[in-house]
Amino acid sequence: MHDFRVLELEDALGGTARGGELPRSRHPLGAHYLPRPEPRFHALERLLEDLGVIIGRDPAGRAEYAPSTIVAASVERHQLDRIWYAGISPEHGATPAEQAEAERWYAHLRALDREGPDGRRQFTLPSWRASAALRELDAISMRDYLQRLGVTSWRLRWEIDYACRDDYGCTLEQTSAYAALHHFLARGYDEDRPRPLLAWPDGNAELTRRMAARLGYIAAAPVDPHARVRTRAAVVSIDPDRGALRAVLRGEDPEDPGELVELSARAILWAAPRFVLPYVLTARGRDPLAGHRGPAMSYSPWLVASVELLDRPGGIGSPLAWDNVPVQRDNLGYVVATHGEDRSDTRPGAVVTYYEPLTAETPAVATRRAELLAGDLSRWSDHVVRQLAAMHPGIERQVTRVSVTRWGHAMIRPVPGLLFGDALARARAPIGVVRPCATDVTGLALFEQAFYSGVEAAEEALARLGRGAASMIP
Numbered sequence: 001m002h003d004f005r006v007l008e009l010e011d012a013l014g015g016t017a018r019g020g021e022l023p024r025s026r027h028p029l030g031a032h033y034l035p036r037p038e039p040r041f042h043a044l045e046r047l048l049e050d051l052g053v054i055i056g057r058d059p060a061g062r063a064e065y066a067p068s069t070i071v072a073a074s075v076e077r078h079q080l081d082r083i084w085y086a087g088i089s090p091e092h093g094a095t096p097a098e099q100a101e102a103e104r105w106y107a108h109l110r111a112l113d114r115e116g117p118d119g120r121r122q123f124t125l126p127s128w129r130a131s132a133a134l135r136e137l138d139a140i141s142m143r144d145y146l147q148r149l150g151v152t153s154w155r156l157r158w159e160i161d162y163a164c165r166d167d168y169g170c171t172l173e174q175t176s177a178y179a180a181l182h183h184f185l186a187r188g189y190d191e192d193r194p195r196p197l198l199a200w201p202d203g204n205a206e207l208t209r210r211m212a213a214r215l216g217y218i219a220a221a222p223v224d225p226h227a228r229v230r231t232r233a234a235v236v237s238i239d240p241d242r243g244a245l246r247a248v249l250r251g252e253d254p255e256d257p258g259e260l261v262e263l264s265a266r267a268i269l270w271a272a273p274r275f276v277l278p279y280v281l282t283a284r285g286r287d288p289l290a291g292h293r294g295p296a297m298s299y300s301p302w303l304v305a306s307v308e309l310l311d312r313p314g315g316i317g318s319p320l321a322w323d324n325v326p327v328q329r330d331n332l333g334y335v336v337a338t339h340g341e342d343r344s345d346t347r348p349g350a351v352v353t354y355y356e357p358l359t360a361e362t363p364a365v366a367t368r369r370a371e372l373l374a375g376d377l378s379r380w381s382d383h384v385v386r387q388l389a390a391m392h393p394g395i396e397r398q399v400t401r402v403s404v405t406r407w408g409h410a411m412i413r414p415v416p417g418l419l420f421g422d423a424l425a426r427a428r429a430p431i432g433v434v435r436p437c438a439t440d441v442t443g444l445a446l447f448e449q450a451f452y453s454g455v456e457a458a459e460e461a462l463a464r465l466g467r468g469a470a471s472m473i474p
Helices: 042-050 096-112 135-139 142-149 154-168 177-185 205-214 274-279 365-374 377-391 422-428 447-464
Strands: 019-021 026-028 054-057 063-065 076-080 083-086 233-239 244-249 259-264 268-270 299-309 323-326 334-336 350-357 399-412 434-436
Touching: 026 299, 026 350, 042 054, 042 063, 042 447, 096 154, 096 177, 135 177, 142 154, 142 177, 154 177, 268 447, 274 434, 299 365, 299 377, 323 377, 350 377, 365 399, 377 399, 434 447
Parallel strands: 076 323, 268 434
Antiparallel strands: 019 026, 054 063, 076 083, 233 244, 244 259, 299 350, 299 399, 323 334, 334 350
16 A cells, blocks of 8 residues: 555654764653564564564574673662662562462463463454453452462562553552463463564664655654655544545644645544544544543653763672662662663763653542643753762762653553553544554553554455555454
8 A cells, every 4th residue: 555645744754763962872752672472473573674674584484583682681670678679579588478479370361371362362462352261350440450379578569550650650559450461461471481572773763764764754854745755743623524634744844834735535543642632533423432420531741861871880799780670669760871882882861761650549630630730840850860870979070961741641551440441442443544553542541552452453454445455463
């Protein structure tokens, strides 16, 4: 399919998968890695082949990845009582009872990592292709589920809570039990051999850049009014029945009011946040979400900041890793954008990217969002440096630059009852020729979920145009 247009509101493509650049290195503004997909995710492997991430196959047909894309050891470390330890599980000092409880938890995960009675995996990607066997777990929180299992160890509860905050920007109380288990099981569970991670200095912005290049888009090139990919394009109205779309195309001059254009389409894929769609529909009453009374779609606000340092962070214990996490803190620590540099690169310094979800119960999450957006650069840069200094006393003397990104609606929150309730089914439902397919309508802010949502919507659009083919979704 070649007769299409991509309209992007911002100056750059990618949404939360965009990147920035400090003098020392590129860095992520949001999404920063992708777990290496299992072979059964053949559509995702096809994408990675197209983008040059997969460079060949071994004799058994397994994908071989460009070495520069795989996060090198050490991948993770955590800080407990000012000491850094390898991995993410705070096992140091655990009592025999805590160790036994952890072993029971891992055994429980292994027991769930199987097919349901209907022949489908109980947890998979995309989540809507999973077995229906355990979907009732979506109705309760992960806190309640752990209470049901008798999990009392603070170490284990912290580790599971960290997984929920890292993947979803939610705590145990705010995450559905199904979504929390999905984190551990959707890609297949193997506690002894963690799946390699794929990452770049500016995170998933590298994938966005490679996809855009395949379409002939170059960010620094002059604006081409006839290009298939157009940034600075503000969609102002969509008639879902006629397929008429009106947009304001802005030029490079910020004072330019732009040109109003109208496009006609037989299929429109809405890959922007779902809550924006009603504001551009000419037929407001056509929105299937109108009048919905179940759990609402809510969004986690996130603070992300990249910090340029004169020297690499150190610490007592395990050496610097790609991902560095303090135990029992509100933030998720930081990843090192310069971690994958060639060993021959002897330049001093580093760039680290700090992540903090602003968690809160609904509806107080709106208050946290207002707090995030009200704070200026000085407030948040000072906050980030203080948090880094709590992990590395004296690091404030190493800081040369801070780049802060505030995401008001960063991630859809899989609160209890959302994943398999009525809201997401309504949110995904076509409206005339419009098919919502952004990450949020999947209920889980994961790369694979977003990818398969887009693939599924594209397949439906091709079928509408009489060009359908066999589905690529497992």
